[in-house]
Amino acid sequence: MPTLKLAPASVSDYRRLAERRLPRFLFDYLDGGAYGEVTLARNVRDFERLELHQRILRDVSARSTATTLFGSELTLPLALSPVGLSGMMAPRGEAVARKVAGAFGIPFCLSTLSVCSVEETAAAGSGPLWFQLYMIRDRGACADLIARARASGVSVLALTVDLPVVGTRYRDVRNTMSGGGGAWARLRKGLLSYALHPAWVLDVGLNGRPHVLGNIAPYAKNASTPADFSAWANASIDPSISWADLAWIRSKWSGPLVIKGILSPEDAQEAVNHGADGIIVSNHGGRQLDGVASSVSMLPRIANKVSGQTALLVDGGVRSGQDILKAMALGADAAMVGRPWVYALAGAGEAGLLAQLNAFHGEFSVSMALTGVNRVTQIDRTIVSLHSASS
Numbered sequence: 118m119p120t121l122k123l124a125p126a127s128v129s130d131y132r133r134l135a136e137r138r139l140p141r142f143l144f145d146y147l148d149g150g151a152y153g154e155v156t157l158a159r160n161v162r163d164f165e166r167l168e169l170h171q172r173i174l175r176d177v178s179a180r181s182t183a184t185t186l187f188g189s190e191l192t193l194p195l196a197l198s199p200v201g202l203s204g205m206m207a208p209r210g211e212a213v214a215r216k217v218a219g220a221f222g223i224p225f226c227l228s229t230l231s232v233c234s235v236e237e238t239a240a241a242g243s244g245p246l247w248f249q250l251y252m253i254r255d256r257g258a259c260a261d262l263i264a265r266a267r268a269s270g271v272s273v274l275a276l277t278v279d280l281p282v283v284g285t286r287y288r289d290v291r292n293t294m295s296g297g298g299g300a301w302a303r304l305r306k307g308l309l310s311y312a313l314h315p316a317w318v319l320d321v322g323l324n325g326r327p328h329v330l331g332n333i334a335p336y337a338k339n340a341s342t343p344a345d346f347s348a349w350a351n352a353s354i355d356p357s358i359s360w361a362d363l364a365w366i367r368s369k370w371s372g373p374l375v376i377k378g379i380l381s382p383e384d385a386q387e388a389v390n391h392g393a394d395g396i397i398v399s400n401h402g403g404r405q406l407d408g409v410a411s412s413v414s415m416l417p418r419i420a421n422k423v424s425g426q427t428a429l430l431v432d433g434g435v436r437s438g439q440d441i442l443k444a445m446a447l448g449a450d451a452a453m454v455g456r457p458w459v460y461a462l463a464g465a466g467e468a469g470l471l472a473q474l475n476a477f478h479g480e481f482s483v484s485m486a487l488t489g490v491n492r493v494t495q496i497d498r499t500i501v502s503l504h505s506a507s508s
């Protein structure tokens with residue numbers, strides 16, 4: 118178990134720091150998954166079960182981890198997944214993450230349900246900025262969000278499709294963060310939790326204001342607290358969304374359109390048929406349908422179906438540079454991380470997030486060398502296999 122007196126080096130170290138720093142209900146919201154958290158655990162475990170193949174004497178002195186995605190040059194085949202309410206985990210969390218990701222050379226994807234608006238986030242840095250869209254019942258609000266994203270310089274629109282209804286996370290229920298009238302009650306009455314985390318209270322609770330959800334504030338007229346905004350979002354995300362809506366989105370957005378939350382080869386093909394420029398193989402980090410397969414276990418089948426027709430990304434359980442390499446080996450053009458970037462930012466601030474990204478880079482580069490690969494384009498299925506002993 119890593120101790121807090123040692124310098125953090127890995128995702129699990131930053132997770133521990135975040136656990137120390139955040140009020141319990143916020144850490145649980147970030148860390149938890151749906152129901153019994155079976156899929157949450159599966160996402161990580163299935164990456165661990167993949168075995169890399171060590172290769173030798175291949176002159177790996179001139180390696181490059183660089184790649185190109187949607188026309189942008191990236192330092193590493195990695196992007197930061199959208200995580201709602203990140204601005205409650207660190208002061209102006211989304212703006213800081215966009216600044217760090219941009220300077221490092223990877224895309225940051227902003228959630229619809231973020232504290233910082235797309236305008237504030239865009240102004241905080243440079244580099245590729247993506248915007249994640251939930252289909253809102255009020256199509257006027259939806260069209261306006263897309264227009265604001267375009268005006269802010271967003272390069273990729275990611276439509277999340279695995280949340281027509283919001284999954285239940287029992288940790289949030291236990292913390293009275295979800296469940297009708299009790300929604301986010303902790304934010305108002307979690308005095309013990311606040312008392313135990315004075316650094317968070319000062320840093321985020323006071324200095325990180327305002328705690329409105331910047332993207333949806335213009336449409337959620339009577340909302341003023343995160344509790345109100347959460348309730349608005351739960352009531353406003355449209356469960357009637359279907360394939361037919363993609364044409365409507367296309368009419369509002371001409372740039373690259375990515376569909377996030379695909380877990381079946383048939384749905385992947387359907388997305389391609391509807392003109393998706395990219396697909397994110399994802400189960401929402403195990404926060405929606407508990408019991409569903411891990412993202413990485415579905416990746417090869419989805420790659421077999423649509424590889425070459427669309428950009429392929431994957432998130433859920435990526436915890437190291439080795440995992441990024443494994444994802445690439447199984448057909449992804451890039452991997453994405455959700456919780457890991459928020460753990461680092463919440464646990465150790467801007468410097469922590471930069472250190473975590475550098476750690477991913479170092480791990481990925483060393484793992485390329487030890488699997489005998491010099492270029493991202495050389496990564497293929499020959500460098501990975503399923504660990505037979507644990508299957």
Ligand SMILES: Cc1cc2nc3c(=O)[nH]c(=O)nc-3n(C[C@H](O)[C@H](O)[C@H](O)COP(=O)(O)O)c2cc1C
Binds near residue numbers: 160
């Ligand atoms: C606290 C939390 C909030 C999230 N909010 C969103 C969101 O607003 N929109 C979205 O598309 N995905 C959201 N996700 C899912 C992530 O984008 C991503 O798919 C998932 O975190 C990947 O798994 P990982 O955390 O194991 O990397 C959220 C995930 C977490 C942990």
